[in-house]
Amino acid sequence: MKHIKTVNKANxxxxxxKGGCGKCQTSCQSACKTSCTIANQQCEANK
Amino acid sequence: xxxxxxxxxxxxxxxxxxxxxxxxxxxxxIVYDLIGLLNPPLSEEMPEEIVKxxxxxxxxxxxxxxxEIYSLYCDKILFSAxxxxxxxxxxxKAPIKAMCLHVSHDCNLRxxxxxxxxxxxxxxxxxxxxxxxxxxxxxxIEKSAGRQNLELDFFGGEPLxxxxxxxxxxxxxxSVEKQHGKNFRFTITTNGMLLDDEKIEYxxxxxxxxxLSLDGRKEVNDNIRITPNNKGCYDIIVPKYKKLxxxxxxxxxxxxxxxxxxxxxxxxxVEDVLHIVSLGFDQLSVxxxxxxxxxxxxxxxxxxxxxxxxxxxxxxIMAESVEKxxxxxxxxxxxxxxxxQGPCAIKRLRGCGxxxxxxxxxxxxxxxxxHQFVGIDEWKMGTIYDGVIDQNIANYFAxxxxxxxxxxxxxxxxxxxxxxxxxxxxxxxxxxxxPNKLQCELMRKRIECGIALSVKMRDGFDE
Numbered sequence: 001m002k003h004i005k006t007v008n009k010a011n012x013x014x015x016x017x018k019g020g021c022g023k024c025q026t027s028c029q030s031a032c033k034t035s036c037t038i039a040n041q042q043c044e045a046n047k
Numbered sequence: 048x049x050x051x052x053x054x055x056x057x058x059x060x061x062x063x064x065x066x067x068x069x070x071x072x073x074x075x076x077i078v079y080d081l082i083g084l085l086n087p088p089l090s091e092e093m094p095e096e097i098v099k100x101x102x103x104x105x106x107x108x109x110x111x112x113x114x115e116i117y118s119l120y121c122d123k124i125l126f127s128a129x130x131x132x133x134x135x136x137x138x139x140k141a142p143i144k145a146m147c148l149h150v151s152h153d154c155n156l157r158x159x160x161x162x163x164x165x166x167x168x169x170x171x172x173x174x175x176x177x178x179x180x181x182x183x184x185x186x187x188i189e190k191s192a193g194r195q196n197l198e199l200d201f202f203g204g205e206p207l208x209x210x211x212x213x214x215x216x217x218x219x220x221x222s223v224e225k226q227h228g229k230n231f232r233f234t235i236t237t238n239g240m241l242l243d244d245e246k247i248e249y250x251x252x253x254x255x256x257x258x259l260s261l262d263g264r265k266e267v268n269d270n271i272r273i274t275p276n277n278k279g280c281y282d283i284i285v286p287k288y289k290k291l292x293x294x295x296x297x298x299x300x301x302x303x304x305x306x307x308x309x310x311x312x313x314x315x316x317v318e319d320v321l322h323i324v325s326l327g328f329d330q331l332s333v334x335x336x337x338x339x340x341x342x343x344x345x346x347x348x349x350x351x352x353x354x355x356x357x358x359x360x361x362x363x364i365m366a367e368s369v370e371k372x373x374x375x376x377x378x379x380x381x382x383x384x385x386x387x388q389g390p391c392a393i394k395r396l397r398g399c400g401x402x403x404x405x406x407x408x409x410x411x412x413x414x415x416x417x418h419q420f421v422g423i424d425e426w427k428m429g430t431i432y433d434g435v436i437d438q439n440i441a442n443y444f445a446x447x448x449x450x451x452x453x454x455x456x457x458x459x460x461x462x463x464x465x466x467x468x469x470x471x472x473x474x475x476x477x478x479x480x481x482p483n484k485l486q487c488e489l490m491r492k493r494i495e496c497g498i499a500l501s502v503k504m505r506d507g508f509d510e
Binding site: 001002003004005006007008009010011012013015016018019020021022023024025026027028033037038039040041042043044045 | 063065067068069070071072073074075077078111112115116118119123124127130131134141142144145147194195196198202232236258306380381383384385386387388389390391392393394395398399400401404405417418419462463464465468490493494497501502505
């Protein structure tokens with residue numbers, strides 16, 4: 001495309017179907033402890 | 048503009064986020080202007096009024112842009128629908144897999160902004176016994192059901208004041224994890240005052256991550272992170288942190304954070320970020336203080352423009368380095384957003400897992416939904432000794448998600464913050480399900496910077 005570049009696979013909907021396994025880290029255990037951010041966590045299901 | 052997309056400019060990038068698919072698109076100015084006028088459902092032909100509104104662009108070019116937008120709309124990565132409510136409504140309570148173990152409700156610092164009320168959470172100064180530590184491990188193993196990866200963060204107060212309990216708890220967990228099919232990951236959050244060679248060696252061997260508190264420049268740190276006799280701690284802790292991190296990197300344990308808090312007194316917090324970097328640290332988290340508005344150090348709405356400028360500046364510094372070297376000069380926790388391998392949508396509905404997957408345990412063995420709820424009687428969930436957890440509280444948090452929190456279901460950032468910190472919402476507005484507007488503003492700004500930085504990192508993506 002000339003005007004739009006898509007950066008990622010945009011697969012959030014797929015992850016809803018396959019997700020929820022609970023293997024991943026709990027967000028508050030990483031660094032924040034006061035300011036929950038989720039999107040900086042990684043999926044560990046395929047590790 | 049439709050709330051199924053979010054458009055923003057960060058540095059030299061025009062970015063469109065498709066909220067519900069997670070699609071991130073970099074666009075030119077004409078698409079940026081055009082898309083702001085569109086609302087789904089889109090028709091195959093561009094609406095006639097567009098040409099009149101965007102007179103500055105040639106009609107043919109507008110039509111070309113519209114075709115591209117329409118194509119992505121048909122692919123369901125622009126203006127896609129929110130289909131996640133069904134999953135949220137099915138939410139049930141989850142096994143506990145993470146624990147914040149308050150081994151010490153005592154502290155050797157008197158930081159002025161401490162939410163733990165100088166370490167004891169208002170419940171009296173106490174150190175957890177090794178027996179209680181071991182009991183907490185048994186409790187976590189039992190309550191984790193089928194979860195394999197279990198996390199335990201040693202917290203306080205200052206956890207190094209309970210060093211024997213830390214070691215005995217780790218050793219006990221290591222002695223029983225295999226027979227239960229579990230894998231413990233330990234972390235520790237410390238102010239560094241009691242670090243010595245023995246503790247550094249042990250931490251670098253056993254802890255998968257460690258969080259080292261430091262607020263930045265000496266004068267900033269020492270103004271607020273003080274000893275009981277009113278002296279700053281910077282000169283004591285910085286050499287110890289350097290030694291610990293050096294030892295960690297040598298062991299290929301690269302996970303650590305130097306974590307600072309900024310307040311109204313250092314709204315130029317970017318200087319503190321840069322100072323920490325200048326000390327040789329490259330894993331950072333510097334975060335705004337959580338405090339009621341009446342405190343003199345609290346951040347208020349009036350401070351937002353200055354803070355936003357700071358976040359922009361930090362983004363510019365990091366983006367420039369990415370452009371020049373292909374690498375971030377350091378990791379800034381709040382700008383770390385993985386656009387490709389991030390958490391699944393199910394995790395994003397509920398976020399931190401507080402009161403469900405995550406609990407805090409006090410030196411007496413009392414259980415709370417998280418470390419920030421500790422000491423608030425109405426949120427006590429039970430004790431590790433009787434092993435019974437308040438199911439009403441657990442169920443309440445299971446049903447606390449982006450569709451039950453005020454304002455989240457219409458917010459573009461909902462799949463990045465998951466409704467924010469439950470405890471912060473309670474502390475500010477007395478309601479777990481009412482996210483604090485100030486915190487939301489800060490969060491949205493950081494997410495924009497984080498997404499833009501991730502875009503920079505993926506420069507050269509398929510065009």
